Amino acid sequence: MKNKKNITIIAGVVAILIIVFVLAYVYRTKIFSNAATITSSLTLSPATSSINAGSAFNVNIALNTAGQAVSGVQIEKIHFDPTVLQVVDADTATTGIQIAKGNINNFEMSLTNSVDNASGTITYAVATISNDYTGNDILAIINFKALNKVAANSAVTFDYTQGSKVLTSVSDSSGNNVLLTVGNGSYSITNNTAANITLGLQAGNNFNTSGTVFSIYQVNSSTLVYQNNAVATDNTGKATISFASPVAGNYDYKIKVNGYLVKAVKNTAISNTMSLAFGTLKAGDLDGDNTVSLADFISFRSKFGQAIAKIVPDFDQDGKVTLSDFVIFRSNYLQSGD
Numbered sequence: 001m002k003n004k005k006n007i008t009i010i011a012g013v014v015a016i017l018i019i020v021f022v023l024a025y026v027y028r029t030k031i032f033s034n035a036a037t038i039t040s041s042l043t044l045s046p047a048t049s050s051i052n053a054g055s056a057f058n059v060n061i062a063l064n065t066a067g068q069a070v071s072g073v074q075i076e077k078i079h080f081d082p083t084v085l086q087v088v089d090a091d092t093a094t095t096g097i098q099i100a101k102g103n104i105n106n107f108e109m110s111l112t113n114s115v116d117n118a119s120g121t122i123t124y125a126v127a128t129i130s131n132d133y134t135g136n137d138i139l140a141i142i143n144f145k146a147l148n149k150v151a152a153n154s155a156v157t158f159d160y161t162q163g164s165k166v167l168t169s170v171s172d173s174s175g176n177n178v179l180l181t182v183g184n185g186s187y188s189i190t191n192n193t194a195a196n197i198t199l200g201l202q203a204g205n206n207f208n209t210s211g212t213v214f215s216i217y218q219v220n221s222s223t224l225v226y227q228n229n230a231v232a233t234d235n236t237g238k239a240t241i242s243f244a245s246p247v248a249g250n251y252d253y254k255i256k257v258n259g260y261l262v263k264a265v266k267n268t269a270i271s272n273t274m275s276l277a278f279g280t281l282k283a284g285d286l287d288g289d290n291t292v293s294l295a296d297f298i299s300f301r302s303k304f305g306q307a308i309a310k311i312v313p314d315f316d317q318d319g320k321v322t323l324s325d326f327v328i329f330r331s332n333y334l335q336s337g338d
Contacts, residue, residue, distance in 0.1 A: 039066035040170040042075070042139070043183030044156060053191040053245075054272055056088060056145045059156065061124075063104065063170070064136040068178060072107065072127030073139060076167045077159035080144070082120035084154040084189055088143040089115075099124060102138035106131050132173055146189045148248070156185040193245040194273050199237040199255055199263070200280040203316045203328045207237030213256040214241055219267050225251060245270055254338060259312030261285045261292065261337030283315040284332040291336040292329070300329055 045060045063073060080087075090100035097115035099122060107126035114123050124140055142156075160168040160182045170179040197214065201207050212231040217224055225246045233239045253276050254264045260281035268276070284292035286299040300313050303321045308314045314321050315328045 038176075038178045038180050039068060040064065040070060040178045041066070041181045041183065042073070042158065042168065042170065042179065043181075044185035045183075047183060047185050048187065050188045050190055051146045052272055053146050053148045053150065053189055056143060057187075059142045059144060059185060059187075060102065060138045061099075061140045061142065062137070063133075063139040065134050065170070065178075066136075066180075067134060068172065069132035069134045070170050070178060071132050071173045072111075072125070072171045074111075074125040074165075074169045074171070075158065076123060076169075078122040078124075078142075078156060079159065080120045080122070080156045081151070081154050082117055084147055084149050084151045085120075085144045085156070085187070086117045086147060087115040087122065088145050090141070090143060100141040100143065102140045104133055104135075104137050104139055106133035107139075127171075144187075146187075148191065149189065150191050151187075151189040153186045154189060156187065158182040158184060191245045192272065193243055193270060195241045195243075195253070196273070196275045197231075197233070197239050197241065197255065197278065198276070199233060199257070199278040201237070201257065201260060201311065201315075202280055202283045202332075203324075204311065206235050206311070206317055207233055208235040209233045209237075209257050209311075211258060212239075213254075215254045215256070216246065216270075217252045217254065219250055219252055221252075231255075245272070255281070256288075256290075256337075257281055258288070259283060259286055259315075261332070261335065262290050264338035266338075282332045282335065282337070283313075284329045284335075285337065286313060292332045292334060297329070297333075300326070 041064045043062045045062050049057065051057050087097055089097045091098045097117060098113045099115060106128050108129050109127045111125035111127060112123050158168045163177055165177050168182060169177040172178050199207060210232045212233060213229045214231045215224060216226040226243055228241055231239050231241060248270060250267050250269050252264055252266045253268060254262050255278045256262045260283055263278040263281050265276045265278060284296055286296040303313050305321060307320045311317060313325055315325045
């Protein structure tokens with residue numbers, strides 16, 4: 001009888017231990033299962049870019065739920081440097097400054113959408129009413145404008161701590177924060193100018209040049225600000241020259257083609273994209289001193305009567321240095337360029 005009682009006790013203890021182990025296993029499995037679902041990400045795209053000062057550009061906030069259904073997104077803060085970047089309002093009909101909605105239509109409810117350009121912060125939160133979202137798409141779009149300040153790497157960052165429901169988070173239907181990672185951005189602001197130039201050559205019809213010199217000077221001054229001595233124009237006399245912009249203001253712009261007098265566009269403001277029409281350059285400056293003189297005539301005379309593949313001094317471009325080229329040369333004798 002006593003043995004029976006002992007067996008019953010032992011069996012009860014074993015049963016209790018089995019239940020404890022089963023419950024522990026289920027609990028651990030649930031924990032690991034929940035941990036495995038924390039896979040969502042928020043990233044800025046593009047993550048890096050080089051932007052010209054004064055230009056506008058878009059940065060997408062991309063949401064990837066990694067196969068998990070989510071009910072809402074909260075971006076407590078995105079930080080940017082307000083001395084370098086400003087956000088352009090996406091909804092001028094609404095008070096304040098907002099960023100634009102992306103491609104995800106499941107988030108019918110806007111909880112907050114505000115930008116503070118003074119402090120450099122963006123706050124954004126949306127949620128579903130009933131139709132949770134699963135996928136990888138653009139949540140929202142930030143339209144930045146780069147100010148006129150050069151910056152090597154201007155950071156745009158999420159306010160984020162993994163697991164926090166107060167900062168940036170992505171919530172499932174139970175309110176759990178399932179955001180695993182965020183991807184921040186860094187943008188270089190440069191101050192470049194693209195000058196679109198056009199020129200013509202006296203008596204010619206092919207304005208293709210090489211080794212052309214483009215220069216920028218202080219207004220009415222010989223102080224050189226920038227120079228490129230390897231400009232090539234196409235047969236219509238066009239070229240685009242890109243360079244780091246000088247300090248904002250007005251400048252004189254000069255063009256020099258071998259065999260022709262210098263032509264200038266004067267007292268014109270620098271800008272990120274500008275057009276400079278130099279007109280027709282006068283022929284005859286064969287020695288490059290910007291005056292058509294006796295020395296140029298001696299050089300011209302040495303080529304007279306020759307068949308020549310070069311434009312200079314075959315100004316009329318008929319393949320030979322002839323009397324018609326001399327007439328063109330003489331028309332500019334003793335003249336100087338700009």
